[in-house]
Amino acid sequence: MTAPLAAFPPVLAELSxxxxxxxxxxxxxxxxxxxxxxNGRNAADAARHAGYASDGPLAKNGGYxxxxxxxxxxxxxxxxxxLLANRFQAAFIRSMAGDCRAAALAKTVMDEVYPLLPRDKQSSTVK
Known part of the structure; x- marks a missing residue:
């Protein structure tokens, strides 16, 4: 692959x-x-960095x-x-198993994976 490994978040780069x-x-x-x-699932910024669009609405449309x-x-x-959801779920299950060392490792994995998971648009609105 020609994409630099450093561009990927560590939790993604280590997935086989x-x-x-x-x-x-x-x-x-x-x-x-x-x-x-x-970049936190920012499609417009990602499109701009990958060379698909320059700035403004073109980058937003390019990312979409x-x-x-x-x-x-x-x-x-x-x-x-x-893959990320499965990894988060497995870490959560390990954290509930009762082993303190496994729980600490699972918390680290969950902290790395959670920001990369897709967000539900409904849950972010206040009613």
Whole structure:
């Protein structure tokens, strides 16, 4: 892969299936995904860094188009989200097992994974 490993958040870079997920993408798409997760799921900023758009609405539209209109990118993001959710769930289960050392390690994993998980738009609104 031509995308620098440093562009990926550490929790993603250490997942073994990440490179098989990204194998079908071109280098700019891999860079987009790395920046997308590295910048808190900011698609516009990721599109700008990957060279898909410059600034303003073009970057916003470019990020949206990559996430929703490019099947390979959308599938890769869904698979990565699923991996992250499974990792978070496994860490949560370990944290509830009662072993203090395992719980501390699980908390570290959960702290790294949680910011990368997709947010439910309904839960963020105050009613």
């Amino acid at each position: 299936p990440i490179w098989t997920i990204l194998a079908d993408l071109n280098p700019r798409q891999v860079e987009f995904i790395a920046r997308y997760y590295g 188009a990559l996430l929703h209109r490019r099947p390979k990118v959308a599938a890769a993001v869904r698979r990565i989200d699923r």
